[in-house]
Amino acid sequence: MSDVGVLSAHLLSVFQKELFTRLAAAGHEQLRPRHGAVLAHLGPDGSRASELSERSGQHKQVIGTLIDELEHLGYVTRQPDPADRRAKLVVPTAAGRDQMVQARRIVADIEDGFARRVGPERFAEFKAVFAEITRRS
Amino acid sequence: MSDVGVLSAHLLSVFQKELFTRLAAAGHEQLRPRHGAVLAHLGPDGSRASELSERSGQHKQVIGTLIDELEHLGYVTRQPDPADRRAKLVVPTAAGRDQMVQARRIVADIEDGFARRVGPERFAEFKAVFAEITRRS
Numbered sequence: 137m138s139d140v141g142v143l144s145a146h147l148l149s150v151f152q153k154e155l156f157t158r159l160a161a162a163g164h165e166q167l168r169p170r171h172g173a174v175l176a177h178l179g180p181d182g183s184r185a186s187e188l189s190e191r192s193g194q195h196k197q198v199i200g201t202l203i204d205e206l207e208h209l210g211y212v213t214r215q216p217d218p219a220d221r222r223a224k225l226v227v228p229t230a231a232g233r234d235q236m237v238q239a240r241r242i243v244a245d246i247e248d249g250f251a252r253r254v255g256p257e258r259f260a261e262f263k264a265v266f267a268e269i270t271r272r273s
Numbered sequence: 274m275s276d277v278g279v280l281s282a283h284l285l286s287v288f289q290k291e292l293f294t295r296l297a298a299a300g301h302e303q304l305r306p307r308h309g310a311v312l313a314h315l316g317p318d319g320s321r322a323s324e325l326s327e328r329s330g331q332h333k334q335v336i337g338t339l340i341d342e343l344e345h346l347g348y349v350t351r352q353p354d355p356a357d358r359r360a361k362l363v364v365p366t367a368a369g370r371d372q373m374v375q376a377r378r379i380v381a382d383i384e385d386g387f388a389r390r391v392g393p394e395r396f397a398e399f400k401a402v403f404a405e406i407t408r409r410s
Contacts, residue, residue, distance in 0.1 A: 139384060140383075140387065141380065143404065145329070147403065148278065149330040150407060243276045253406065266277070267280065
């Protein structure tokens with residue numbers, strides 16, 4: 137039996153391949169799986185880079201590079217944070233908001249496929265254990 | 274509730290951080306998480322690059338670069354395949370075999386920790402569903 141590291145790497149690879157293939161078909165063909173570290177964790181009203189780093193588990197420097205790329209591609213802009221004018225918020229553009237809507241739909245569809253394959257109760261318990269294991273102790 | 278893509282990315286990150294920190298403490302401080310795509314799938318008597326690519330889900334070009342790095346670090350050598358002299362096998366060196374033994378021990382210990390956290394029966398069922406979901410259909 138494979139260990140949970142190998143299983144996680146496999147599932148992430150399968151998941152990203154399907155998500156980004158279908159996002160490309162929906163008009164988002166310049167996005168790459170690495171951009172998920174920002175896009176999957178971005179709030180609709182914007183998020184600080186430090187929050188994105190914490191939620192994704194990626195280094196601040198990596199997140200900064202990804203924000204640069206997404207800004208260049210027109211998915212996010214950097215704006216002053218109304219709550220703290222010295223801080224910046226990463227805010228989705230119209231293209232960014234469309235990506236978030238499409239991704240939510242595609243991700244739900246991918247998860248429905250998994251749930252059909254193993255049974256909805258087993259899939260729900262799988263996700264519950266997954267969340268318990270990955271929660272910071 | 275996070276989706277399985279986000280959960281997989283988190284678990285992979287937690288798992289790799291612990292594994293490679295403890296491998297460094299066991300004398301393998303030059304290895305990086307990216308090397309896992311080769312080392313986790315390498316047979317004790319060697320494997321072809323194409324097998325490593327298939328098992329890890331990484332592109333052949335990526336695997337080739339990782340093999341170059343691991344050869345340079347002294348973990349693997351490229352040797353003619355006895356079964357097909359035109360083909361090459363990637364074979365672990367003594368350092369590579371030591372890494373495999375240490376990694377197996379550390380991975381078992383990480384999984385024991387997860388099993389204690391959620392209960393051994395739930396963890397076994399979690400891994401069973403994980404394997405069913407990631408299996409190619």
